[in-house]
Amino acid sequence: MFSNGYLSGKRILVTGASSGIGRQVALVLSACGAKICVTGRDLERLHSVEKDLYGEGHSVLCLDLNGSDAVTDAIRNDAEVSGAFWGVFHGAGISMVRPAKLCKEKQFHDVFSSSVQSAMAIARAVSLRGVLEDGGALVLMSSVASLRGQAGMALYSAAKSAIDGMTRSLAVEFAPRRIRVNSLCAGAVHTPMHEKLVSSLSAESVKEYEDKHLLGFGVPDDVANTVAFLIGEGGRWITGTSIVVDGGYTVR
Numbered sequence: 001m002f003s004n005g006y007l008s009g010k011r012i013l014v015t016g017a018s019s020g021i022g023r024q025v026a027l028v029l030s031a032c033g034a035k036i037c038v039t040g041r042d043l044e045r046l047h048s049v050e051k052d053l054y055g056e057g058h059s060v061l062c063l064d065l066n067g068s069d070a071v072t073d074a075i076r077n078d079a080e081v082s083g084a085f086w087g088v089f090h091g092a093g094i095s096m097v098r099p100a101k102l103c104k105e106k107q108f109h110d111v112f113s114s115s116v117q118s119a120m121a122i123a124r125a126v127s128l129r130g131v132l133e134d135g136g137a138l139v140l141m142s143s144v145a146s147l148r149g150q151a152g153m154a155l156y157s158a159a160k161s162a163i164d165g166m167t168r169s170l171a172v173e174f175a176p177r178r179i180r181v182n183s184l185c186a187g188a189v190h191t192p193m194h195e196k197l198v199s200s201l202s203a204e205s206v207k208e209y210e211d212k213h214l215l216g217f218g219v220p221d222d223v224a225n226t227v228a229f230l231i232g233e234g235g236r237w238i239t240g241t242s243i244v245v246d247g248g249y250t251v252r
């Protein structure tokens, strides 16, 4: 969809790169000429993704995002050693479907640390000298759960709304460096996270859920192409917004 020179030579950090959407974002950005730093917790899976990337100059950063100060330090160290990033796609996150009565401190911690605290830790790294190039871009993974209510989704929705709120303020804060910050609210996309979710539903409920997406469920490429657009020249005048990529889920 994009030329292989669209992001030529640009270093891009991709979190959640070992699976699903993050993996596909890493593949698409590498096909656009970017040098990808793939991160996640599972070294073996990260190396396997690294092998599948197009071009050369990619790297692996094995990192548990639950622990914000260590996350900032690891990203800063990587940039010091291997060069500043042009962009960050923050795709890491876990799903959480359970009624409010079952949402205890641990669930709150797990959802917020992998998605929100880590996003703030990335933002803190970006604010440090030499980590992100001026003019670069940050894309944070949100969800339609930020925009629509659903039983059992309070914690997950809260985390994604936090991402959207953070996006707006970071966009203002980083604008003097012309760094663009946007979030991406995705509808249901076929990934291991999605398959796990639908495996607990009846065939009838899955159909009902899919029918709410006017264009059906998405595939990781649907999100990855939007990320490429936003991180590259296509998104040069877009900042502080939450882009909805949901096959029409939120239209009615």
Ligand SMILES: NC(=O)c1ccc[n+]([C@@H]2O[C@H](COP(=O)([O-])OP(=O)(O)OC[C@H]3O[C@@H](n4cnc5c(N)ncnc54)[C@H](OP(=O)(O)O)[C@@H]3O)[C@@H](O)[C@H]2O)c1
Pocket (backbone or CB within 6 Å): 015, 016, 017, 018, 019, 020, 021, 022, 039, 040, 041, 042, 045, 063, 064, 065, 066, 091, 092, 093, 094, 095, 113, 114, 115, 141, 142, 143, 144, 185, 186, 187, 188, 189, 190, 191, 192, 193, 194
């Ligand atoms: N699929 C959907 O329908 C959908 C819809 C809307 C939004 N989203 C969002 O899109 C993002 C990607 O989802 P996905 O469907 O691609 O999920 P996925 O296939 O389960 O992948 C999740 C990724 O997040 C990483 N991760 C989770 N917790 C982590 C932690 N503490 N530290 C480091 N990495 C961690 C995982 O890495 P490990 O190898 O370390 O486990 C994995 O690479 C998530 O933020 C999700 O909320 C998904």
